[in-house]
Amino acid sequence: MIQTLDLRGARPGRADLAALVPRAQVDVTTATDAAAALIADVRDRGEAALLDQAERFDGVRPPAVRVDPAAIDAAVEGLDAGVRAALEEAIRRVRLASRAQVPSATVTPLGDGAVVEQRWQPVGSVGVYVPGGKAALASSVVMNVVPAQVAGVDAIALASPPQAAFGGAVHPTILGAAGLLGVDRVFAMGGAGAIGAFAYGVPALGLEPVDLVTGPGNVFVAAAKRVVRGVVGIDAEAGPTEILVIADAGADARLVAADLLSQAEHDELASAVLVTDAPELARAVVAELERQLGATVHRERARTALDGRQSAIVLVDDIPSAARFSDAYAPEHLELQTADPDGTLALIHDAGAIFLGATSPVSLGDYLAGSNHVLPTGGQARFSAGLSAAAFLRPQQVIRYDRAGLAAVRRGIRALSDAEQLPAHGDAVDRRFD
Incomplete structure (x- = not known):
């Protein structure tokens, strides 16, 4: 059954945490x-x-x-x-x-007769x-x-x-x-x-x-x-699905296990990770996983995912330590099942989509939350976002200067173009004032 990583008493840096993160072996x-x-x-x-x-x-x-x-x-x-x-x-x-x-179109006045529009x-x-x-x-x-x-x-x-x-x-x-x-x-x-x-x-x-x-x-x-x-x-090079749950002693082990299984049934390479400061919860979740697997239609697929190197229960000293681990992992789906999910959220920086509280499971986001379920995997949430309407839009800058607006920056353009040894740039502006 799922492996346990005990990080209690350790204070690994970000690079060390990244090396400890359980990941599926997927080489595109x-x-x-x-x-x-x-x-x-x-x-x-x-x-x-x-x-x-x-x-x-x-x-x-x-x-x-x-x-x-x-x-x-x-x-x-x-x-x-x-x-x-x-x-x-x-x-x-x-x-x-x-x-x-x-995004809304915006108009930025930069001086008299000088406007940059964003569309x-x-x-x-x-x-x-x-x-x-x-x-x-x-x-x-x-x-x-x-x-x-x-x-x-x-x-x-x-x-x-x-x-x-x-x-x-x-x-x-x-x-x-x-x-x-x-x-x-x-x-x-x-x-x-x-x-x-x-x-x-x-x-x-x-x-x-x-x-x-x-x-x-x-x-x-x-x-x-x-x-x-x-x-x-x-949009992205999507990998196998991931769920990371941060939970404390007050979390319901049945629900945590059910949510881990909900993603493990996707694929043998799916990642299911629990990070907790409560060893008793960790033990209860392992027992629940064994119990619930028997009733899962795709039990063999889910068991392979849970037994794989990409899945783990991670024991930490406290919730801030759990948040640091989560940021190093940058999960596709992050659940916060803690006594103060909003307080835990304030500690989180990197995740594809974040689900707050026991009644906001990842399954909700997969279907009917209204959020998008096409999300970055493999740690890409550190630098990319899930699919949205903005992904289908290109920002374009529209520059609108009148003669007075151009005259106000004429000398600056001349100075910079000469300094860069590109004098024809400055000439193109000067000729408008011949």
């Missing part, structure tokens, strides 16, 4: 060559390559790569009523929260990738498409692997979610080939190259994003 570089070859194949052969790759990796040859809009409509009609209601509520909540993420322009087109392997993540359709729509993106294409269980079609719940959002350009393609199709386009399918690719995926999807970065923008 090992998949880069394979991903590059698959992308090149799609670039050269287009639809034929996508069909061959589907047969090879997904075990089925789809009847068509581009999904007929009629099939999307049928998937919407075929949605279970409860699932449809949940998707519609998720769409509503994520749309409301995403609107708050759109935000959406990218022209987006390719959304939705995995369909261990789980068909219809919720990821919502989390990727809604902020793009709120940002004002005109063209959204969606790719998801063909499913052998559905005759090579995209999973019907994913299709239904796309239909609820009005996305009618859906493609049955997966893995690195799908990322290549987004980056370079497939004219025979009516798929033009996109400007930005978003969405989670396995190591080959992450490697493919790395390969095409620069040709297109990417």
Whole structure:
């Protein structure tokens, strides 16, 4: 069962803590060559390559790569009523929260006749990738498409692997979610080939190259994003899911264990970490994990994740020490189950999304909190953020100077351009006053 790291009595620095952090062994570089070859194949052969790759990796040859809009409509009609209601509520909540993420245009006066405007322009087109392997993540359709729509993106294409269980079609719940959002350009393609199709386009399918690719995926999807970065923008190289729970003696061991399991069931490489200053809670959580595993559908997958090097119970002296460990880890999902979650929050700097209190579990954020569940993993929360409407926007500066405004800075431009031995810069300004 899950390992224990005892850091009580120690005062490791940030670098030492980073070395102690349990991490999954995921090396994107090992998949880069394979991903590059698959992308090149799609670039050269287009639809034929996508069909061959589907047969090879997904075990089925789809009847068509581009999904007929009629099939999307049928998937919407075929949605279970409860699932449809949940998707519609998720769409509503994520749309409301995403609107708050759109920056306002601003105008900054810098002097008489001197103004710099800041405006935000959406990218022209987006390719959304939705995995369909261990789980068909219809919720990821919502989390990727809604902020793009709120940002004002005109063209959204969606790719998801063909499913052998559905005759090579995209999973019907994913299709239904796309239909609820009005996305009618859906493609049955997966893995690195799908990322290549987004980056370079497939004219025979009516798929033009996109400007930005978003969405989670396995190591080959992450490697493919790395390969095409620069040709297109990417959101992130997402890795296996992570949860870190900071809990004190007052936390409910049943709930802590349930939340750790909720992420461990995703993948054998999922990370589940508890950091606590209460040894008695740690023991109770281990017992609960053993008990609850028996009732978990994906128990073998979850047990492998919990037994892996990436999962641990970490014992510390106090909650400030737990916060320092968490910052060194920079988790994708951070839960604060302490007597004073707001006080603990004040100690936290680095995390993808933070869930306060026992009634704000990570599962809430995965589906219906209104927040986005596409978040940085592998410690990337130290320098990057989760997906938001702002991710689909580009800030642009608009400079508006009249003659008087330019005259006021003319001498400064002349001085700096001469100092940098770029006199034509100064000449371009002086000629406006000849």
